[in-house]
Amino acid sequence: MKTVKHLLTMLLLLSGLAAVIVACKKNPDEPTPVIKPTPKTTIASVDPATAPVGSTIAITGTNFSTDPGSNTITIGGVTATVVSATDTRLVVVVPAGATSGPVSVTAGGQTAQAPGTFTVSLPAVKPVKEVSGTTFANLNWKKDTIYLLRGLVYIPANYTLTIEAGTIIKGAGPERDPTSTNHAGALIIEKRGKLIAQGTATQPIVFTSAKAVGQRNYGDWGGLVLIGKAPVNQLGTTLYPNGIRGTVETYGEPLDNSGTLQYVRIEYAGAVQPTTPVTRLSGLSLYGVGSGTVIDHIQVSYSGSDGFSWFGGSANLKNLFSYRSFDDDWSVDWGYVGNVQFGVALRDPDVADQSGSNGFEVENFTPTETADVTAVVLVNGLTQNAPVFANVSNFAFNTTPTANNTAKGTGGYQSGIYLRRNSAISIYNSIVYGYPVGLTLDGSGAGLTSGTIDLKGVVVANVLTPVVGVGGISADQATAYFTVAGRSNQIVQTSDMASLLLNGANFSLTAPNFLPQVLSPLLGSGTTGGKLTNSFFTQVAYRGAFGSDNWTSGWINIDPQNKDYDR
Structure with a gap:
């Protein structure tokens, strides 16, 4: 009698498992969901890599804010002013007090640092x-x-x-x-x-x-x-x-x-x-x-x-x-x-x-x-x-x-x-x-x-x-x-x-x-x-x-x- 009860229990478990598998089986007519990766702020280049205070430089990359004021850019640790902005390009002014060092961009809650070091140069001597x-x-x-x-x-x-x-x-x-x-x-x-x-x-x-x-x-x-x-x-x-x-x-x-x-x-x-x-x-x-x-x-x-x-x-x-x-x-x-x-x-x-x-x-x-x-x-x-x-x-x-x-x-x-x-x-x-x-x-x-x-x-x-x-x-x-x-x-x-x-x-x-x-x-x-x-x-x-x-x-x-x- 015990053997019969055990077999009945196993059958019930197998039936439930089969039902779960059927329920989870994908409908062939439904599209496969696409999981989008989180946008990432990156810096690809800084051009030019050497410039004097007061000049403008271009920073290219991804996930920048198109609102200039929503981007925070530092050059050698000093905050720079953004002249113009797209989602892939920022034009900024090298700020007074900036020293040679890294360039960073903070946008959309993320911060990226440019590869290499930006050099603050002296302006040319005037004639x-x-x-x-x-x-x-x-x-x-x-x-x-x-x-x-x-x-x-x-x-x-x-x-x-x-x-x-x-x-x-x-x-x-x-x-x-x-x-x-x-x-x-x-x-x-x-x-x-x-x-x-x-x-x-x-x-x-x-x-x-x-x-x-x-x-x-x-x-x-x-x-x-x-x-x-x-x-x-x-x-x-x-x-x-x-x-x-x-x-x-x-x-x-x-x-x-x-x-x-x-x-x-x-x-x-x-x-x-x-x-x-x-x-x-x-x-x-x-x-x-x-x-x-x-x-x-x-x-x-x-x-x-x-x-x-x-x-x-x-x-x-x-x-x-x-x-x-x-x-x-x-x-x-x-x-x-x-x-x-x-x-x-x-x-x-x-x-x-x-x-x-x-x-x-x-x-x-x-x-x-x-x-x-x-x-x-x-x-x-x-x-x-x-x-x-x-x-x-x-x-x-x-x-x-x-x-x-x-x-x-x-x-x-x-x-x-x-x-x-x-x-x-x-x-x-x-x-x-x-x-x-x-x-x-x-x-x-x-x-x-x-x-x-x-x-x-x-x-x-x-x-x-x-x-x-x-x-x-x-x-x-x-x-x-x-x-x-x-x-x-x-x-x-x-x-x-x-x-x-x-x-x-x-x-x-x-x-x-x-x-x-x-x-x-x-x-x-x-x-x-x-x-x-x-x-x-x-x-x-x-x-x-x-x-x-x-x-x-x-x-x-x-x-x-x-x-x-x-x-």
Whole structure:
């Protein structure tokens, strides 16, 4: 009986197994399912395998995203920008900071690495074109060439020099003057000549030293000079200073146009010129330049003389940066009557000129005058400097300032603002920080009582002596003028410096940042009205050169010593 039951159990198991086999048997009419493999991101090639920063390369492979932003590409560990994308080809830009190394692509959640190593190469050395003397032709200078100024280079009347964005111009020293007169290289735009130098924030035009990396210094070459036909308060027979040819003549064209300068850097200018007495050009010198000229976003660095100089004229300028100049930052003479807004000066406290360095140095008439003189109407019709400066920041010492500087055997510091010789300047909403003297008023005092000198919304901070009177102006008169309530000027004692809430990197010589902290009293406390209603001025509420907009971003260079300009 047991044997029969066992046989019945086996039959049942075999029947079930047969049913399963029949059930699993494929229907011959059904298609065979296709199992697709998971798409794989791969890199087949990188072309070219060697290229400089800023150039484009093509990466071929599989499974790339057609949306450029959905691909992540690194070159030597640095993320690159994708210019265009298909599922098999990516075009990318070799990023700044990239080093030789692997190329990788991340797309669709997968990462692939190219075979071999990509090499970041140096760009080719640019050819150099030497320029000297006077060229009676319209010129176009291109960024693929370096231009070397030898001696005094003149763009004469009726001709225009146009400089492409990104172009490098180098100034040679006096030993390379082809005329053997020992003039350092300089570019001079004469009356009725024009300079069109329109750089951009990403491609500024640079005037710099001809010396190699690590060998550059103050005063390696001459500087940039513009000469116009706007009035000056000098006789027409007056020779141009600093070895420049010609006389001022007697023009009266305040709307004169000498061209356009935008996003331009001027480095290591201010060489000693072979004149009697010895003189030096500034980084940027403007002689009788008219208001038809456009000038903004200019940096002067390591000038061996002044940063910016105005000799008469009526030019209007914005967004100026005087960085580590040797002498004064803003030098005004010969009856300048234009407008300036947004200027910052950052000094190296260990370097100053033996003549004494100031932030502003404003004077009139001739250097032989030692005090105020009787106002005279010269043939050009102007009697005084009467410019308007607004939103200017002058930064010297972060610590207690010293009058005499011996750290590098140079000179000493004087005043943040030095006004003399009948100057009729207006300065609004500006800062002077870290000078031995904040404001020096030198003269008869007529400008104070008549109102031709107008200082409002000015902050004097971290100074040994806030206000000084010289000549016919007593210290009490000067102080009373500056501190009268209606002028909204302010003296901040050294013990209260922190209350200004300046940026922590404000005085950094390696990475300065001038934007005040958000609760700084400098923001929202500026004066308004008066001469600031001129249409040239941007209406802002703050004191100093900066509110929340860092207009130096992207185009300045605070380490020109180590910049390779040859490529």
